[in-house]
Amino acid sequence: MMLSVGFGFAFYLYNKPHRDTSAIKAEFSFDARDLYTEYRRNETAADKKLVDKVIEVRGTVSDMRQNDSTADIQLNTGDPQATISCSFLLAGQKKISLPLKGGLVKIKGKCTGFLEDVNLVDCVVE
């Protein structure tokens, strides 16, 4: 009896889909420019503080693309060469309204690091 409960739980864990980011509380909240500045100042320290953490970013949209399953939103950082790059999975989300270019938006997502842009995945619009 205990064994089957154990297997059931293991099966659940193994097949668990991604946690819904909207249900997770953000550990840090940033203005897009400040997030970029933090990374520019010290990438290693910023990685240590932010990678794998769910964070919130406020900013204006510089670019927006979407197809059937994914969307990508870039936020202005003040530096023309760099953005906050936010990747969205559309399948898992309830009706999602994506912001337009130039619009102000607050996005929550998991930070994966820095590569010309600060990258966030599993994003949701707040």
Added chain:
Amino acid sequence: MKKSIITLVFALSGMISYGQLYLTRSGFIGFYSKTSVEDIKAENNQVYAVVDIGAKNLAFTTLVKGFIFPKELMQEHFNENYMESDKYPKASFSGTFTGDIDLKKDGVYPVMVKGRLSLHNATQDVAIPATLEVKAGRILGQSQFNIKPEDYHIDIPSLVRDKIAKELTVSVKVDCSPK
């Protein structure tokens, strides 16, 4: 290598500009494995790609943590056990292509890409057929090829080896705009 390959390419392009540089920061790379036991799918939509049509160079780079798996546990294993992403956060490719592209003529051009693919602190020379499409002032790149995890020192424990195909299929799709 502290600086990414893209930074190097940007720096180079700053010095010698042929005006034929195309780039994207939301390119797609997916890898797939099918066995009788398990199907694996991982997709990354935050790939940086730069294509220099004049010099016939290209470079790709991405964060390993940007590969999203439908199952969270699999993604954790991938990052913690197989790719050791905290130690080696980036995957990259840098190389050249052969084949002629006519930027004035929309169309699909088959090319042969040769270069060095680096992941998990291991580098391999690869030769991959691909297509570059000229479309409305942009360059679309597409390719599909196989890789073996063992070639990149990725150790898969024997207990789970049957769950992962001997070779993984990698699919690349980028839509690059002029710089």
